[in-house]
Amino acid sequence: MKTNYFLPFVLFTILLTFTAFKSDAKPPKADKFIIMIDPGHGGRDTGTPGTKRYRTTEKDIALDVSLALGKMITDNMPHVEVLYTRTKDVFPSLNDRANKANTDKADLFISIHCNAQPKGGSAYGSETYVLGTTKNQQNLEVAKRENSVIFLEDNYEENYKDFDPNSPESMIGLILSQEEYLEQSIQLANYIETEFQVSANRKSRGVKQNVFYVLAYTYMPSVLVELGFLTNKKEEDFLNSKKGKNIMTKSLYNAVKKYVDARVKNDTQDIAILVDQPYVEKPSAETRIIEGVTFKVQIAASSKQLETKPYNFKGLKDISREKNGRIYKYFYGQTSDYNVINTYKNEAKEKGYKSAFIVAYKDGKKVSLAQALKSKAN
Ligand SMILES: [Zn+2]
Numbered sequence: 001m002k003t004n005y006f007l008p009f010v011l012f013t014i015l016l017t018f019t020a021f022k023s024d025a026k027p028p029k030a031d032k033f034i035i036m037i038d039p040g041h042g043g044r045d046t047g048t049p050g051t052k053r054y055r056t057t058e059k060d061i062a063l064d065v066s067l068a069l070g071k072m073i074t075d076n077m078p079h080v081e082v083l084y085t086r087t088k089d090v091f092p093s094l095n096d097r098a099n100k101a102n103t104d105k106a107d108l109f110i111s112i113h114c115n116a117q118p119k120g121g122s123a124y125g126s127e128t129y130v131l132g133t134t135k136n137q138q139n140l141e142v143a144k145r146e147n148s149v150i151f152l153e154d155n156y157e158e159n160y161k162d163f164d165p166n167s168p169e170s171m172i173g174l175i176l177s178q179e180e181y182l183e184q185s186i187q188l189a190n191y192i193e194t195e196f197q198v199s200a201n202r203k204s205r206g207v208k209q210n211v212f213y214v215l216a217y218t219y220m221p222s223v224l225v226e227l228g229f230l231t232n233k234k235e236e237d238f239l240n241s242k243k244g245k246n247i248m249t250k251s252l253y254n255a256v257k258k259y260v261d262a263r264v265k266n267d268t269q270d271i272a273i274l275v276d277q278p279y280v281e282k283p284s285a286e287t288r289i290i291e292g293v294t295f296k297v298q299i300a301a302s303s304k305q306l307e308t309k310p311y312n313f314k315g316l317k318d319i320s321r322e323k324n325g326r327i328y329k330y331f332y333g334q335t336s337d338y339n340v341i342n343t344y345k346n347e348a349k350e351k352g353y354k355s356a357f358i359v360a361y362k363d364g365k366k367v368s369l370a371q372a373l374k375s376k377a378n
Contacts, residue, residue, distance in 0.1 A: 043091025048116035050230025109222035125203035132209025191255035
């Protein structure tokens, strides 16, 4: 699929841009944890009308809860920036929604919806979806309904020619390309469903998997929440009430906070600084590029998966992360110049990473520093 090949290229370009213009000031939001909230449907796409006893439909409830959630996050979590795919009764395409989240480099994507059953169905309860395949008929119906918005869009044949959820084979590549985010998406989905069940005292129908367009094309952890069934009278009354919306918003907020707290370091004790034998060599003032070798400064290791943003690393930018077994290692900088990496190491030490040390990679493989320095220098 075209998109799958395109993404690494985009990421590489972004990386190049950041490396090449390291001294340029980044927009302030780059230092924040960004959450993109996506109120489902909007404009001419009303979503499910429910029992039709209300003038409001799915799109209205989704927007109310989304805006309330965003406000609660903004008011209480200063290190988080909230963005929306829509804040009014308008109709962004599914394509636009995913693109916006990718362009704005969101760290998390939450799509908010309400569920429906065919006439006569009395199902109720919440569901939270992550990307995946399913053979369960009810799950398939939900995805079909939420994806069908596509057909309301102009030029849908052109825009979505690569997307065919009815062909599991064609979806496998798409799902694989999102695999790295799946674990985190499931974690958030679990927090959300637990909150609905325990704090909100609602019926949770659990965490489920399916192919939703907005989940498949957002390159970050992402979930799609079905707050409840508008085709169930009692649940429709609840979700239309101010009290009901408040309860659901508070539960979503608790879950998001739990998720973000696990990724944003609030407590410096959480990172165990590795005490390793640092390689000591006095750097000369000249450039010392070792061809084929990449140096990085290892600053920390932890069982916690943290966002590689400056607020987690005493303001240091250009942080990368690597997973080794159950431990995440965190690195500062990357360069082929041994002298440059030494200045990075000193900078990291000054910031408080007292045991920071240089690591080296040759042709993508980790090698000892001594080995790397023996390579032919330019
Ligand atoms: Zn929906």
